[in-house]
Amino acid sequence: KAGVTQTPRYLIKTRGQQVTLSCSPISGHRSVSWYQQTPGQGLQFLFEYFSETQRNKGNFPGRFSGRQFSNSRSEMNVSTLELGDSALYLCASSSNRDGRYNSPLHFGNGTRLTVT
Amino acid sequence: AQSVAQPEDQVNVAEGNPLTVKCTYSVSGNPYLFWYVQYPNRGLQFLLKYITGDNLVKGSYGFEAEFNKSQTSFHLKKPSALVSDSALYFCAVRPPASGTYKYIFGTGTRLKVLA
Numbered sequence: 001k002a003g004v005t006q007t008p009r010y011l012i013k014t015r016g017q018q019v020t021l022s023c024s025p026i027s028g029h030r031s032v033s034w035y036q037q038t039p040g041q042g043l044q045f046l047f048e049y050f051s052e053t054q055r056n057k058g059n060f061p062g063r064f065s066g067r068q069f070s071n072s073r074s075e076m077n078v079s080t081l082e083l084g085d086s087a088l089y090l091c092a093s094s095s096n097r098d099g100r101y102n103s104p105l106h107f108g109n110g111t112r113l114t115v116t
Numbered sequence: 117a118q119s120v121a122q123p124e125d126q127v128n129v130a131e132g133n134p135l136t137v138k139c140t141y142s143v144s145g146n147p148y149l150f151w152y153v154q155y156p157n158r159g160l161q162f163l164l165k166y167i168t169g170d171n172l173v174k175g176s177y178g179f180e181a182e183f184n185k186s187q188t189s190f191h192l193k194k195p196s197a198l199v200s201d202s203a204l205y206f207c208a209v210r211p212p213a214s215g216t217y218k219y220i221f222g223t224g225t226r227l228k229v230l231a
Contacts, residue, residue, distance in 0.1 A: 033218075043208075043221035056217075092159075101210060104150060107152075
């Protein structure tokens with residue numbers, strides 16, 4: 001079974017630009033979460049989607065947005081990039097078949113975004 | 117505020133010796149607890165979880181973790197460390213009844229196993 005796939009692996013953007021990151025979850029997984037990882041802040045929750053609906057959102061500005069498609073693939077978008085947005089963005093999926101959230105998150109290898 | 121603490125930024129251990137990576141949490145109720153490992157330029161890889169039941173849980177690659185409710189701790193252990201265990205380890209907590217996969221992660225502990 002293929003794991004969580006994130007594209008692209010690396011991105012270099014300039015301040016003020018916008019960027020879209022893509023995530024394909026494990027087949028059959030309907031829950032997709034996004035996390036930002038930085039050396040200073042560690043792993044911070046961005047948002048979670050389930051069946052095309054955003055179920056929860058972390059404490060990030062409105063420049064960060066996401067969506068999920070009917071095939072469970074997800075994208076996140078960051079507009080008006082700032083230097084501080086440089087980070088590893090991780091996508092994770094889970095089956096959550098029993099609705100109790102005790103199945104673990106499965107992470108992709110991330111997209112490393114560098115803003116110059 | 118809910119939080120997870122990994123008090124050691126780095127743990128050094130000789131190959132063959134037992135290792136412990138510490139994690140404590142401050143979350144009310146009965147949270148779900150997880151350990152993940154991250155290798156360079158990779159995402160997080162699930163090692164083990166505690167949901168309920170036995171306080172000692174076993175996971176991948178010979179790792180185990182001990183849940184202690186009174187001390188709100190969930191320390192990761194391995195009886196005999198390998199050089200290949202060198203990586204960044206994260207403890208994570210899912211608050212109970214949150215209805216979401218919003219985890220709270222610790223800041224990570226870098227494990228270095230010396231040959």
